[in-house]
Amino acid sequence: MLRNTVKSTATSAAARHFSSTSRKGMKVLCVLYPDPVDGFPPHYLRESVPDISKYPDGQTAPNPKAIDFTPGHLLGSVSGELGLRKFLEANGHELVVTSDKEGPNSVFEQELPTADVVISQPFWPAYLDADRISRAKNLKLALTAGIGSDHVDLDAANKAGITVAEVTYSNSNSVAEHTVMMILGLVRNYIPSHKWATEKRGWNIADCVAQSYDVEGMDVGVIAAGRIGLRVLRLMKPFDVNLHYYDSRRLPAEVEKELNLTYHDSPQDLARSVDVLSLHCPLHPKTHNMVNAELLSQMRKGAYIINTARGALCVRDDIAKSLEDGHLGGYAGDVWYPQPPPADHPWRTMPRNGMTPHISGTSLSAQARYAAGTREILENFFNNDPIRDVYLIAQGGQLAGVGAKSYTVEKGKASPGSHKA
Ligand code: NAD
Numbered sequence: 001m002l003r004n005t006v007k008s009t010a011t012s013a014a015a016r017h018f019s020s021t022s023r024k025g026m027k028v029l030c031v032l033y034p035d036p037v038d039g040f041p042p043h044y045l046r047e048s049v050p051d052i053s054k055y056p057d058g059q060t061a062p063n064p065k066a067i068d069f070t071p072g073h074l075l076g077s078v079s080g081e082l083g084l085r086k087f088l089e090a091n092g093h094e095l096v097v098t099s100d101k102e103g104p105n106s107v108f109e110q111e112l113p114t115a116d117v118v119i120s121q122p123f124w125p126a127y128l129d130a131d132r133i134s135r136a137k138n139l140k141l142a143l144t145a146g147i148g149s150d151h152v153d154l155d156a157a158n159k160a161g162i163t164v165a166e167v168t169y170s171n172s173n174s175v176a177e178h179t180v181m182m183i184l185g186l187v188r189n190y191i192p193s194h195k196w197a198t199e200k201r202g203w204n205i206a207d208c209v210a211q212s213y214d215v216e217g218m219d220v221g222v223i224a225a226g227r228i229g230l231r232v233l234r235l236m237k238p239f240d241v242n243l244h245y246y247d248s249r250r251l252p253a254e255v256e257k258e259l260n261l262t263y264h265d266s267p268q269d270l271a272r273s274v275d276v277l278s279l280h281c282p283l284h285p286k287t288h289n290m291v292n293a294e295l296l297s298q299m300r301k302g303a304y305i306i307n308t309a310r311g312a313l314c315v316r317d318d319i320a321k322s323l324e325d326g327h328l329g330g331y332a333g334d335v336w337y338p339q340p341p342p343a344d345h346p347w348r349t350m351p352r353n354g355m356t357p358h359i360s361g362t363s364l365s366a367q368a369r370y371a372a373g374t375r376e377i378l379e380n381f382f383n384n385d386p387i388r389d390v391y392l393i394a395q396g397g398q399l400a401g402v403g404a405k406s407y408t409v410e411k412g413k414a415s416p417g418s419h420k421a
Contacts, residue, residue: 003079004034005098005107006085021384027094029115029139031108031146033124034080034099040079042115049365055169056128056231058135059390062167062373071368075123082371083147085377090380102420117141117381119374123358125339129419133160141381144360146171149393150283150310153418154409157394162391163381167373168402169227171361172418176231178334179308183236183276185354186304186330187215209414211329211352216240218360221274223290223410224309225251226406229280233259245269248406252363271295274394276304283310284407288416293318297309302329308360311347312417320346323353410411 036042049072053061069075071085076082081097088095096115098107101124109125112118116138120126128142133156142152144166157164184399185191193208220236221244222229230251232244232317237259245251246264256263264270267290269275277299281287291305291314305328316337322328332354336347339358361370373391380387392401401408409415 004100006078007094007096008080010047014295019039019316022128022384023116025094025097026116026379026382027111028084028088028117028119029108029111030082030095030097030119030145031101031120031124031126032076032082032097032099036074036077040074040077042074044072044364045259046072049368052173052365052369055173055227056136057169061265061369062170062376063376064379067372069368069371070363073373074364075367076123076145076362080367082119082374084375086373087375088378093382097177099124107182108201108320111229112136113138115139117142117143117378118309120147120151121145121362122151122335123149123339127338127420128152130156130414131419133157133162136160141165143374143377144393146366148282148310148416149403149407150312152415153209154284154394154399154403154407155413158397158399158409161397163387163395164403165377165387165391165395166393167370167377168390168404170370170373171363171366172227173231174363174366175308175360176226176235179228179232179278179280179306180235181308182308182332182354183215183220183278183304183331186306186332186352187218191354212226215276218242218275219244219273220276220278221264221270222250222278223247223270223279224279224281225411226280228270228308230255231277231336232278232280233261241276244270248286252347256378266296267291272286272298272300273302274303275300276306277311279309281309281313282406283312283417285295285410285413285414285416286408289314289315290317291312291315293321295320296328299328301327304328304330304332307331307333307335309335310417311335311341316346319382320350323350328352330354333339334358337417 068086074080084331089361096111100107130153142164189212196202196204220241225247244262330352334356393403
């Protein structure tokens with residue numbers, strides 16, 4: 001039977017209190033995606049995953065004091081519990097893990113008012129809007145097991161003095177690999193060709209190749225060249241494409257030279273200049289709906305868009321219309337708004353789409369890193385030690401750490417993407 005909620009059996013009854021040295025008796029409310037429909041644990045194809053100890057810029061991978069899980073196992077769904085239960089209960093904390101996150105009677109809503117820590121994942125976001133934050137009177141830490149904290153209303157979190165943190169870099173390279181796969185899949189017409197061979201049992205070469213091209217020689221650009229965007233540029237270089245980017249912060253000159261990059265000073269200028277446009281900025285007020293009918297109309301006919309960043313960077317119906325009108329060549333991605341999307345979401349059925357559920361950052365390899373990073377952040381939080389600056393999005397009532405570099409907040413306004421549409 002599928003489990004959607006797991007609670008501590010030996011709930012700590014210790015009073016919730018602060019001490020100058022450590023935090024005790026905390027309630028941790030963790031929202032994870034549901035277990036596989038085929039049951040848990042699943043069958044694993046491989047016996048291990050490579051151990052990555054350092055990221056390309058030298059940042060060390062998460063280094064908690066210990067882990068209580070096997071890297072390569074499914075940790076991101078309810079029964080996987082991010083490998084946290086033993087650690088939390090041994091230290092007198094309470095853990096509630098659930099996938100039931102919507103509606104007033106959901107486990108999430110019921111447990112939220114007494115939670116000290118909420119852990120959520122972008123793949124199955126527990127939206128923390130101002131209303132929910134106002135009812136979460138004990139909440140001190142909103143922790144994203146992954147990257148991207150747009151599901152939290154950052155203005156409301158700042159007003160309530162809630163720390164927001166995420167496991168920066170844990171799945172950036174995972175997403176970049178997925179993006180390259182999607183670029184090649186769209187341009188080379190992989191998915192429809194696969195369907196001809198398997199579902200339709202055909203040998204329809206002409207049907208397959210009538211919309212298939214090489215990426216070699218194309219103009220490929222990214223909006224935002226942060227950890228993921230820069231990795232995509234680096235991975236695409238060996239395909240002998242012309243590389244372009246736009247970012248509000250320009251890359252060092254030596255990186256531009258190394259990759260022979262063309263910098264554009266606006267998303268519009270970039271969009272006009274490329275055959276493939278890949279989105280890699282966080283969702284915040286300045287990026288919300290940045291890909292709209294006006295920008296799409298300026299793109300080359302037959303251009304492709306890849307979006308592994310956030311669904312609400314794009315105007316949903318403008319994307320579908322541009323594909324239906326035959327202007328966009330294709331659209332692929334794994335991010336939607338809201339998540340999960342309703343059954344009638346147009347991106348499920350629009351022409352030439354290569355959509356998947358939100359999976360690029362939650363490969364088994366990535367899960368080992370973000371589970372370890374979640375534990376590292378919790379260890380620091382419980383011990384009242386500083387959380388790594390690079391993991392912080394907001395702290396002490398304002399954007400902090402990596403959040404101060406990549407996000408914006410409009411005071412008095414909800415963060416786009418922080419409540420279920
Ligand atoms: P990052 O912080 O390293 O990079 C973000 C970049 O965006 C920075 O270079 C920043 O300057 C740029 N940026 C911010 N606002 C901008 C604006 N208005 N215009 C242009 N550039 C802007 O983060 P990252 O690790 O590269 O992740 C980027 C985003 O990807 C995350 O915030 C998240 O939304 C998404 N993501 C998705 C998945 C997934 O599974 N699909 C996983 C991880 C991250």
